[in-house]
Each structure stands twice: as C-alpha cells, then as structure tokens.
Amino acid sequence: MSYQYYHSNLHAVLVSSYEDLKAFLIRKFGCQLLAEDVVQETWLRVNQLAEPRTVAHPRAYLFKMAANLAIDHLRSEKARKRHISVESAPEDISNGMPLPDRVIDYQQRLAILRRAVDELPPRCREVFLLHKFEDCTHAEIAERLNISRNMVEKHIIRGLAHCRDRLQQAIQ
Structure with a gap:
C-alpha cells in the first residue's frame, strides 16, 4: 500500500x-x-x-x-x-480581594448573562429566574405557573443552553 x-x-x-x-x-x-x-x-x-x-x-x-x-x-x-x-494565589490572598482583571472579566460575563436572560422568551425567562434566583423547585414552579414539571425542566434546559451559548460566543 x-x-x-x-x-x-x-x-x-x-x-x-x-x-x-x-x-x-x-x-x-x-x-x-x-x-x-x-x-x-x-x-x-x-x-x-x-x-x-x-x-x-x-x-x-x-x-x-x-x-x-x-x-x-x-x-x-x-x-x-x-x-x-498557584501563581496568582499570593495576590488574591494578600488582601482578600479579587484581582482587577478578574473583576472586569466577571462584570463582562455578568452583563452577557443579563442580556442572554433578557433574550429568552417570556415564559422561559420566568421559569429560569424562579429556579435560578428564587431557588424554587421544579414542582413549585410547575404549580405556581400551572404548567407541567416536564415543561419546567425544558424551560430551564433551554435557558441554561442559551446562556452557555452566549458566553461561548462572547469568548470566541
């Protein structure tokens, strides 16, 4: 050959x-x-x-x-x-504050996540926010919004995927 x-x-x-x-x-x-x-x-x-x-x-x-x-x-x-x-540990530990470049990075990521959440369809955004920021369980959200638990899970998965995609796009 x-x-x-x-x-x-x-x-x-x-x-x-x-x-x-x-x-x-x-x-x-x-x-x-x-x-x-x-x-x-x-x-x-x-x-x-x-x-x-x-x-x-x-x-x-x-x-x-x-x-x-x-x-x-x-x-x-x-x-x-x-x-x-290991290299950055002494700077972080010295005063207990994150490094300035990390603060900026976190702020930029937070802004990207806020925009991503705002882009979600209204019901998906509502479910996502209830779950992530109000610590509601799937059952609580389903009962509160009168939707199935399966639909709650779908909305959460969709919201997470959308946020992940937006962060990945921003990093590229």
Whole structure:
C-alpha cells in the first residue's frame, strides 16, 4: 500500500466522518470548541504521519486518535489552570480581594448573562429566574405557573443552553 493511498484513504474517511466525529467528541467531552479543535488537530496529525501503515478500520482509528487528542488537551488545560491558580494565589490572598482583571472579566460575563436572560422568551425567562434566583423547585414552579414539571425542566434546559451559548460566543 502506498503512502499516498494511506493518506488519501484516511483523509477520505476523515472528511466523510467529520460531523460524526465532531458529534462524538461533543457527546464525550461536552464542548463544541474542544471538538472542533480536536477534529482539526486530528487532520493535522494525519497529514504528519510519516510512514504508511495498514489500518484495518480507518474510521475507528480516527475516532480513537481524536479521543486521545481530546484527553491530552484536557489534561494539559487542567495542568495549565493549576499552574495559573498557584501563581496568582499570593495576590488574591494578600488582601482578600479579587484581582482587577478578574473583576472586569466577571462584570463582562455578568452583563452577557443579563442580556442572554433578557433574550429568552417570556415564559422561559420566568421559569429560569424562579429556579435560578428564587431557588424554587421544579414542582413549585410547575404549580405556581400551572404548567407541567416536564415543561419546567425544558424551560430551564433551554435557558441554561442559551446562556452557555452566549458566553461561548462572547469568548470566541
């Protein structure tokens, strides 16, 4: 089997499996940005393979490669966060106040969340606010608004997803 065939075969499988691979990574790790980055990195790794090898199941090979790359990424991110928190700890502890850049970051995120909540449909916003800010249970909200508990859960999930999406869009 030639080098060109090996690469074009893996590329063809990667192209045809792109959406499936991305969906798999989102389900497994819960982050669309990570999934997109890992699929791109998988593409780069396939391009960097120096020696042709026979791969009996190229799709399974690519999914395993992508899962391993995602795990490596998460591990390095976790290590980076530990390193950052250790470095910034003395400044935070010294006077008990958060650093000014963190205050600004929190204020910006709060403004984004306020706008996101305002964008929700009225009933969804009402359910979301009752649950998150008045600590009402699903049963209490259902009774209070005369809707099913299932509908309460749907509104809360929709509100959380919308807020998460808005924060992710702002970070990009």
